[in-house]
Amino acid sequence: MTxxxxxxxxxxxxxxxxxxxxxxxxxxxxFSTLQAMAESNRCLYCYDAPCVxxxxxxxxxxxxxxxxSTGNPDGAAKTILSANIMGGTCARACPTEVLCExxxxxxxxxxxxxxxxxLQRYAVDHLMARNLPHPFKRAAATxxxxxxxxxxxxxxxxxxxxxxxxxDVTVFEAKxxxxxxxxxxxxxxxxxxxxxxxxxxxxxxxxxxxxxYGKALGRNIALGDIKASFDAVFVGVGLGATxxxxxxxxxxxxxxxxxxxIEELRQASDKSTMPVGNSxxxxxxxxxxxxxxxxxxxxxxxxxxxxxxxxxENMSATEFEQELAKINGVIVxxxxxxVEIKANGRLMGMxxxxxxxxxxxxxVGTGETFEIKTDQVLKAIGQKIxxxxxxxxxxxxxxxxxxxxxxxxxxxxFAGGDCIKSGEDLTVQSVEDGKCAAIAxxxxxxxx
Amino acid sequence: xxxxxxxxxGIDSLNPFWLASAPPTDKKYNVVRAFQxxxxxxxxxxxxxxxxxxxxxxxxGAHHDQNRRLLGINNIELIxxxxxxLNLQEIRECRAEWPDHVIIGSMMAPIEERAWKDLxxxxxxxxxxxxxxxxxxxxxxxxxxxxxxxxxxPEMVEQVTRWVKEAVDIPVFTKLTPNITNILWSAEAxxxxxxxxxxxxxxxxxIISVDLDQMVPEPVVDGKGTHGGYCGSAVKPIALNxxxxxxxxxxxxxxxxxxxxxxxxxKDAAEFMALGSNAVQVxxxxxxxxxxxxxxxxxxxxQWMDDQGYTSVDQFTRKAVPQVANWNELxxxxxxxxxxxxxxxxxCGRCHIACEDTSHQAIAMNAKPEGGKEFVVIDEECVxxxxxxHICPVPDCITMEPVKTDKPYMTWxxxxxxxxxxxxx
Numbered sequence: 001m002t003x004x005x006x007x008x009x010x011x012x013x014x015x016x017x018x019x020x021x022x023x024x025x026x027x028x029x030x031f032s033t034l035q036a037m038a039e040s041n042r043c044l045y046c047y048d049a050p051c052v053x054x055x056x057x058x059x060x061x062x063x064x065x066x067x068x069s070t071g072n073p074d075g076a077a078k079t080i081l082s083a084n085i086m087g088g089t090c091a092r093a094c095p096t097e098v099l100c101e102x103x104x105x106x107x108x109x110x111x112x113x114x115x116x117x118x119l120q121r122y123a124v125d126h127l128m129a130r131n132l133p134h135p136f137k138r139a140a141a142t143x144x145x146x147x148x149x150x151x152x153x154x155x156x157x158x159x160x161x162x163x164x165x166x167x168d169v170t171v172f173e174a175k176x177x178x179x180x181x182x183x184x185x186x187x188x189x190x191x192x193x194x195x196x197x198x199x200x201x202x203x204x205x206x207x208x209x210x211x212x213y214g215k216a217l218g219r220n221i222a223l224g225d226i227k228a229s230f231d232a233v234f235v236g237v238g239l240g241a242t243x244x245x246x247x248x249x250x251x252x253x254x255x256x257x258x259x260x261x262i263e264e265l266r267q268a269s270d271k272s273t274m275p276v277g278n279s280x281x282x283x284x285x286x287x288x289x290x291x292x293x294x295x296x297x298x299x300x301x302x303x304x305x306x307x308x309x310x311x312x313e314n315m316s317a318t319e320f321e322q323e324l325a326k327i328n329g330v331i332v333x334x335x336x337x338x339v340e341i342k343a344n345g346r347l348m349g350m351x352x353x354x355x356x357x358x359x360x361x362x363x364v365g366t367g368e369t370f371e372i373k374t375d376q377v378l379k380a381i382g383q384k385i386x387x388x389x390x391x392x393x394x395x396x397x398x399x400x401x402x403x404x405x406x407x408x409x410x411x412x413x414f415a416g417g418d419c420i421k422s423g424e425d426l427t428v429q430s431v432e433d434g435k436c437a438a439i440a441x442x443x444x445x446x447x448x
Numbered sequence: 449x450x451x452x453x454x455x456x457x458g459i460d461s462l463n464p465f466w467l468a469s470a471p472p473t474d475k476k477y478n479v480v481r482a483f484q485x486x487x488x489x490x491x492x493x494x495x496x497x498x499x500x501x502x503x504x505x506x507x508x509g510a511h512h513d514q515n516r517r518l519l520g521i522n523n524i525e526l527i528x529x530x531x532x533x534l535n536l537q538e539i540r541e542c543r544a545e546w547p548d549h550v551i552i553g554s555m556m557a558p559i560e561e562r563a564w565k566d567l568x569x570x571x572x573x574x575x576x577x578x579x580x581x582x583x584x585x586x587x588x589x590x591x592x593x594x595x596x597x598x599x600x601x602p603e604m605v606e607q608v609t610r611w612v613k614e615a616v617d618i619p620v621f622t623k624l625t626p627n628i629t630n631i632l633w634s635a636e637a638x639x640x641x642x643x644x645x646x647x648x649x650x651x652x653x654x655i656i657s658v659d660l661d662q663m664v665p666e667p668v669v670d671g672k673g674t675h676g677g678y679c680g681s682a683v684k685p686i687a688l689n690x691x692x693x694x695x696x697x698x699x700x701x702x703x704x705x706x707x708x709x710x711x712x713x714x715k716d717a718a719e720f721m722a723l724g725s726n727a728v729q730v731x732x733x734x735x736x737x738x739x740x741x742x743x744x745x746x747x748x749x750x751q752w753m754d755d756q757g758y759t760s761v762d763q764f765t766r767k768a769v770p771q772v773a774n775w776n777e778l779x780x781x782x783x784x785x786x787x788x789x790x791x792x793x794x795x796c797g798r799c800h801i802a803c804e805d806t807s808h809q810a811i812a813m814n815a816k817p818e819g820g821k822e823f824v825v826i827d828e829e830c831v832x833x834x835x836x837x838h839i840c841p842v843p844d845c846i847t848m849e850p851v852k853t854d855k856p857y858m859t860w861x862x863x864x865x866x867x868x869x870x871x872x873x
Contacts, residue, residue: 063743
């Protein structure tokens with residue numbers, strides 16, 4: 001056994017490269033044919049099924065599962081993709097435990113839902129592995145041009161459906177790669193083998209979609225110019241800014257945004273080169289906080305503490321995600337809020353004040369504090385929209401205002417995904433927004 | 449997507465999937481829902497001579513597997529219990545509203561010429577594409593001299609078919625009962641009577657279960673039960689054989705066939721068509737899941753056709769028929785052996801115990817030095833029976849691999865051990 005030695009902060013290679021590689025394989029390994037047959041036969045093929053209602057994209061789940069069970073996995077994949085062109089990512093990243101699987105009728109009698117997510121992945125992977133021609137055809141060309149801003153799930157879903165409806169689409173993407181949070185935001189063990197890029201390549205197979213990279217609103221493109229040269233515009237820019245703690249010393253080295261950490265990790269082809277602290281503190285209670293904490297632990301951080309200002313029942317991270325943090329050895333501390341960053345050029349520690357609800361139900365500090373020695377703090381306390389470049393449309397409550405056809409208050413400009421208030425800020429909701437917005441834009445262009 | 453349109457007895461259909469004459473095609477409401485769901489046609493529930501029959505309450509029994517999946521249903525329901533005029537009016541409406549969809553009128557009558565001819569003409573006048581003669585119902589109606597009481601007598605099958613052919617000028621399907629000794633006799637009789645096609649099989653005579661508390665066969669009707677007609681995936685093998693027999697016999701191969709019997713998935717339908725059916729009829733699968741099962745039939749079949757390179761259904765219809773042979777034509781020198789993939793094996797032990805107890809003691813169960821068990825086929829003992837291959841719960845874990853041989857194709861009539869061996873060979 002090697003002797004434990006004190007290490008300087010933020011080193012990579014806290015574990016062997018092999019161990020780290022193992023830690024970043026599929027969180028849920030794909031189904032074998034045997035598993036897919038057994039699980040598909042557990043589905044009761046319900047009518048007016050609650051799982052379909054629970055899916056933001058309304059995938060016809062009983063039908064696709066039946067097709068798996070009859071030996072038609074490619075037909076199953078088409079059923080999925082016709083409702084959700086990013087069914088592959090959603091199969092991997094959806095919190096199915098609070099969506100389709102939570103609604104499964106098998107829960108009632110057996111407390112054990114059909115594993116819809118894994119079955120969906122089985123079908124979509126089966127189709128994509130065959131490299132067949134793209135399964136959907138474009139309608140006759142309309143001669144209309146649509147601009148999509150942002151090549152994330154909402155933008156790409158919108159682009160695909162608009163191309164299918166016969167429009168020509170140009171997507172403007174700030175980053176060098178497409179996929180948005182599918183590429184940069186999801187935990188690495190949910191999206192192995194470069195799946196986000198493979199999925200985008202598959203999606204673009206419909207034809208009629210051009211992506212221009214390195215084009216960001218406010219940097220080198222402007223909404224007004226785009227509006228002038230296209231028949232309709234879809235804004236799917238997501239949430240480009242992060243919230244701050246509002247504490248002195250927040251700029252200290254070692255205090256980072258969790259989404260930047262997650263992004264850097266996703267982009268590292270060799271995860272063992274990714275620096276991580278010895279004692280990591282993650283602040284927040286959502287799935288981003290869990291993704292950061294679990295991945296820090298899996299990179300070899302000695303101690304990872306997740307601190308949340310309220311109790312477990314208040315966390316927006318699902319029960320499954322909270323459990324995942326615990327089984328990965330993440331220490332979770334509830335009812336505490338950060339009050340002081342201890343730094344000496346470099347981060348040294350973080351002071352928290354315990355919290356409680358007062359008689360009126362308001363969250364208040366109790367005055368009691370504790371300190372965690374830490375060399376890396378990852379902030380996962382929420383993101384917000386960058387409003388500077390969205391002049392001309394109404395923004396309310398930190399989201400772009402849209403009507404029920406996804407049109408903003410600026411005529412001809414539509415929006416969807418995390419930058420609007422639809423359902424939860426989830427990939428699957430963004431895909432639905434993009435799809436519905438494309439259908440609405442098509443109707444708009446027919447009457448315009 | 450492959451073209452699923454087909455033609456049977458001269459009738460064009462959007463796809464080969466029709467609903468069989470049964471409760472799902474009882475009235476306009478059901479038929480419209482079926483067409484909306486994507487069925488290419490329906491055979492209307494059997495019409496008889498007024499006054500309509502009266503049905504009992506408690507009509508279906510069920511054969512489940514241990515997971516409560518329905519393998520088969522038996523029923524004691526009779527033919528349409530609605531007035532003939534009402535049915536004919538609804539048929540007229542459906543024909544007018546759904547001109548591209550096929551409607552066949554199913555009918556039955558006592559064994560009297562006038563009865564058959566009058567009823568056939570009345571139904572034909574409603575605009576149906578064809579008539580189907582129900583000579584198969586094995587319960588209730590046969591006690592009144594109809595259904596299988598006619599279908600079990602080849603001379604009557606021929607007679608009834610001829611009467612109807614004389615009365616109408618639309619295609620006639622004679623529906624055959626499986627409750628006979630040799631399907632070819634009734635098929636040949638239908639052909640002689642002038643049938644444009646045969647539909648088969650009707651339900652199999654059955655008692656499906658017994659209520660052991662009441663000591664009554666199910667379904668129980670106030671303390672008594674009766675035999676009924678068995679259908680569903682459990683009867684598929686019986687039906688497939690009868691279809692294949694008709695398709696390959698020189699006397700009957702000219703008959704077109706509407707295949708029926710437990711068709712549940714697209715694959716079942718493709719098998720019926722490969723063995724001789726020009727189109728198929730479905731009932732039980734729809735009764736279990738609703739009309740939406742047609743979605744998988746259509747989608748799965750066209751997906752499979754695309755994968756196989758078939759662009760129309762006639763390219764595979766009857767394609768397996770030439771390979772259906774008599775036992776005496778099989779190659780006695782063919783040898784196949786089971787191969788077990790140890791990487792896929794989950795060590796359930798079922799291949800071993802099945803072979804050890806009931807077959808040829810050809811699968812050894814050995815303790816592995818590192819713990820666990822391995823299952824090894826003893827080639828000298830394996831006769832290639834396929835039992836282990838079929839019972840193994842893991843797909844592709846056990847495969848059957850033909851043994852390479854230089855031996856010639858040799859049938860039993862040519863075999864040296866055959867005491868009746870043809871001296872001329």
